[in-house]
Amino acid sequence: MTHVELAGLKKSYDGKKNVIEQVDLQLQQGEFFVLVGPSGCGKSTILRMIAGLEPITDGELFVNGKRMNDAPPNKRDLSMVFQNYALYPHLNVEQNITFGLHTKKISREEQRRRCLEAAEMLGLADYLRRKPRELSGGQRQRVALARAIVTQAPLCLMDEPLSNLDAKLRTRMRSEIRQIQRKLGITMIYVTHDQTEAMTMADRMMILHEGEAMQIGKPLNIYNHPANTFVASFIGSPAMNVMEADVSPSEIGLSPHCTLPNPMKGNVKAASKNVQVGIRPEHILFSAPEQADAVVEVVNTEVLGTETLITFILDNAKDQWIARWNGQWQFSVGDRIPIRFDLDAIHLFSKDNGRILWAANDGQPNQTAREVLR
Amino acid sequence: MNDSRDLQPVPPQESRRPKRNLFAFLEGWLYLLPSIILFGVFVFYPMFRTIYLSFFLADQMGPFEFVGLENYQYILSSDSFQSSVKATILFVLYTVPAGILLALFLALLTNEKIKGIGIFRTLFSSTMGMSVAASSVIWMFMYNPSIGVFSRIAEWLGFPAIQWLQDPDYALLAVSLSTVWMNAGFAYLIILGGLQNIDTHLYENAKVAGVSYLYQLRRITLPMLSPTLFFIVTVSFINSFQTFGQIDILTKGGPVESTNVIVYSIYKDAFINNDVGSASAQAVILFFCVLLLTALQFKLGERKVHYQ
Numbered sequence: 001m002t003h004v005e006l007a008g009l010k011k012s013y014d015g016k017k018n019v020i021e022q023v024d025l026q027l028q029q030g031e032f033f034v035l036v037g038p039s040g041c042g043k044s045t046i047l048r049m050i051a052g053l054e055p056i057t058d059g060e061l062f063v064n065g066k067r068m069n070d071a072p073p074n075k076r077d078l079s080m081v082f083q084n085y086a087l088y089p090h091l092n093v094e095q096n097i098t099f100g101l102h103t104k105k106i107s108r109e110e111q112r113r114r115c116l117e118a119a120e121m122l123g124l125a126d127y128l129r130r131k132p133r134e135l136s137g138g139q140r141q142r143v144a145l146a147r148a149i150v151t152q153a154p155l156c157l158m159d160e161p162l163s164n165l166d167a168k169l170r171t172r173m174r175s176e177i178r179q180i181q182r183k184l185g186i187t188m189i190y191v192t193h194d195q196t197e198a199m200t201m202a203d204r205m206m207i208l209h210e211g212e213a214m215q216i217g218k219p220l221n222i223y224n225h226p227a228n229t230f231v232a233s234f235i236g237s238p239a240m241n242v243m244e245a246d247v248s249p250s251e252i253g254l255s256p257h258c259t260l261p262n263p264m265k266g267n268v269k270a271a272s273k274n275v276q277v278g279i280r281p282e283h284i285l286f287s288a289p290e291q292a293d294a295v296v297e298v299v300n301t302e303v304l305g306t307e308t309l310i311t312f313i314l315d316n317a318k319d320q321w322i323a324r325w326n327g328q329w330q331f332s333v334g335d336r337i338p339i340r341f342d343l344d345a346i347h348l349f350s351k352d353n354g355r356i357l358w359a360a361n362d363g364q365p366n367q368t369a370r371e372v373l374r
Numbered sequence: 375m376n377d378s379r380d381l382q383p384v385p386p387q388e389s390r391r392p393k394r395n396l397f398a399f400l401e402g403w404l405y406l407l408p409s410i411i412l413f414g415v416f417v418f419y420p421m422f423r424t425i426y427l428s429f430f431l432a433d434q435m436g437p438f439e440f441v442g443l444e445n446y447q448y449i450l451s452s453d454s455f456q457s458s459v460k461a462t463i464l465f466v467l468y469t470v471p472a473g474i475l476l477a478l479f480l481a482l483l484t485n486e487k488i489k490g491i492g493i494f495r496t497l498f499s500s501t502m503g504m505s506v507a508a509s510s511v512i513w514m515f516m517y518n519p520s521i522g523v524f525s526r527i528a529e530w531l532g533f534p535a536i537q538w539l540q541d542p543d544y545a546l547l548a549v550s551l552s553t554v555w556m557n558a559g560f561a562y563l564i565i566l567g568g569l570q571n572i573d574t575h576l577y578e579n580a581k582v583a584g585v586s587y588l589y590q591l592r593r594i595t596l597p598m599l600s601p602t603l604f605f606i607v608t609v610s611f612i613n614s615f616q617t618f619g620q621i622d623i624l625t626k627g628g629p630v631e632s633t634n635v636i637v638y639s640i641y642k643d644a645f646i647n648n649d650v651g652s653a654s655a656q657a658v659i660l661f662f663c664v665l666l667l668t669a670l671q672f673k674l675g676e677r678k679v680h681y682q
């Protein structure tokens with residue numbers, strides 16, 4: 001069932017330039033939806049329009065099929081978690097969690113019961129009498145979560161709730177939030193600039209760039225089939241290698257010494273266009289010298305323990321490629337190593353508008369994806 | 375390759391040498407010196423001189439006879455000083471709460487993002503930029519029984535004209551009213567600053583929760599504003615106890631000593647009656663009263679103020 005629908009949503013702060021251009025979106029009941037994009041792209045603006053904290057310039061917002069453009073925030077039956085948590089420093093944890101519940105005609109006992117339940121769920125039971133300043137960052141974040149939970153609103157909005165936490169805690173809260181959302185069955189709209197968060201948490205996600213939706217879909221589909229170069233380089237870390245190439249109907253020339261067969265040869269119209277080649281770091285492989293597509297010069301290696309990131313150049317020193325190999329590889333700068341491109345994982349993008357022209361693994365998840373899905 | 379050679383134990387930290395301590399101590403005092411000198415010359419010396427003089431019979435040339443606590447005995451038993459104390463307390467009660475409430479009200483009104491709000495903010499804070507002398511003269515004209523706006527309004531409404539500044543029943547009230555007006559600008563600006571410092575997300579969360587305006591005011595605005603309010607209350611009290619200019623211009627302590635607050639009585643004793651000993655003793659009494667009150671405020675306020 002559709003829970004939230006945005007139809008042609010637009011926003012302009014100054015009446016001239018649109019900060020949000022035409023966003024169309026349908027969220028299902030119980031879905032975990034992530035809005036992801038670089039900072040300043042308009043994620044918070046969209047979230048605040050849904051919450052009713054920011055007027056909608058154009059387009060329509062429906063919640064449960066009812067038009068909600070002009071409803072005040074408290075009539076939209078939602079809860080919200082802010083990036084800085086927005087806890088009241090003078091109220092203790094319990095008062096913070098139950099703040100505003102009296103407006104929903106909930107009795108004192110019921111308020112207290114819900115508060116205890118949420119505190120129990122989030123491991124806050126021992127801190128109910130404390131003030132926010134006596135809590136650690138992670139605990140404050142939990143208080144903010146608990147405050148959203150006790151409202152029992154069917155829709156929850158979160159604006160970068162984890163970005164003030166350290167990396168370890170972030171990883172843990174990620175899975176906690178996801179588990180709570182599943183347990184309560186609420187619909188979640190979650191904003192983040194961190195593509196890892198988006199990839200790991202989302203049922204579906206939307207990638208936003210300068211107020212425009214770039215792609216909407218399941219994380220793995222987006223990872224495997226980016227719709228354009230922006231999505232290709234935004235999703236995935238390290239980013240996909242996207243390089244200019246000389247294309248002829250039969251070949252793609254990455255450099256004078258490195259040419260690949262042109263996989264688009266059947267499609268003559270597309271084949272003759274200006275093309276950029278995209279390939280993910282994990283699809284550049286170490287190769288036996290006789291099978292190598294190229295011998296490349298190492299510029300940098302980062303050994304991460306279980307895997308190694310190798311930065312290399314073909315001929316043009318400006319175009320740095322990154323490969324990701326399992327295990328610990330130790331090269332020195334200037335080493336020349338033979339590599340091979342996995343031709344089944346190559347993407348070709350139009351140089352004019354960045355849109356995808358051709359991808360080898362069209363339609364089906366490739367090897368890596370199937371392994372993850374199993 | 376043998377990387378384990380590279381793993382070296384962390385050397386233990388060297389213990390600190392205590393020799394530097396004396397030098398650091400002197401260096402600290404050196405940095406303090408300029409402010410110590412300034413405070414010494416302009417605050418501490420006059421203060422101790424005043425306390426010293428309060429034990430003497432003295433005129434403007436200096437002390438001439440040690441009298442111990444006689445100045446104090448004389449003051450505390452004099453009717454004139456008692457009426458000064460009464461006038462001062464009334465003046466403080468008239469001006470401080472009214473002034474702060476007015477400033478708070480105006481600040482709440484103008485703490486919205488509306489077009490042209492800057493005009494109102496400038497207007498409401500403008501009295502801060504006016505000298506006491508200039509504002510007093512304006513109010514003097516307004517209180518004038520024949521040409522002043524107050525008597526015109528009274529006349530128009532059919533009430534008898536009141537001699538605002540000449541009637542002992544109304545003089546203190548009139549001076550207080552003008553003082554509230556003069557002080558409102560400063561308090562307004564400070565409170566507005568405090569309001570704008572409150573994180574807007576706190577209000578947005580309240581909006582999503584759907585609480586009423588009054589609840590918001592009581593549970594968010596006032597507690598979050600409490601450090602600012604505490605500051606402005608303290609400063610206003612001290613300010614109010616020290617009011618001089620408008621009294622000198624509007625009433626000169628009259629009529630019938632009804633506006634003869636302690637500060638004005640100190641001034642009269644010292645420079646008109648030439649009794650510096652008595653003036654000093656009054657100054658010392660006032661000083662300790664204000665000190666006590668401020669200390670009391672800190673003691674009580676501490677519990678109610680939420681610093682972030």
Ligand SMILES: Nc1ncnc2c1ncn2[C@@H]1O[C@H](COP(=O)(O)OP(=O)(O)O)[C@@H](O)[C@H]1O
Pocket residue numbers: 013014019037038039040041042043044045046
């Ligand atoms: N209150 C505002 N007034 C004017 N411009 C704003 C306001 N809030 C955000 N913007 C602009 O809208 C754009 C999107 O902002 P925002 O939604 O906060 O981005 P994000 O949350 O993705 O970082 C930015 O260019 C920002 O400068």
Ligand SMILES: [Mg+2]
Pocket residue numbers: 043044045159160
């Ligand atoms: Mg944001």
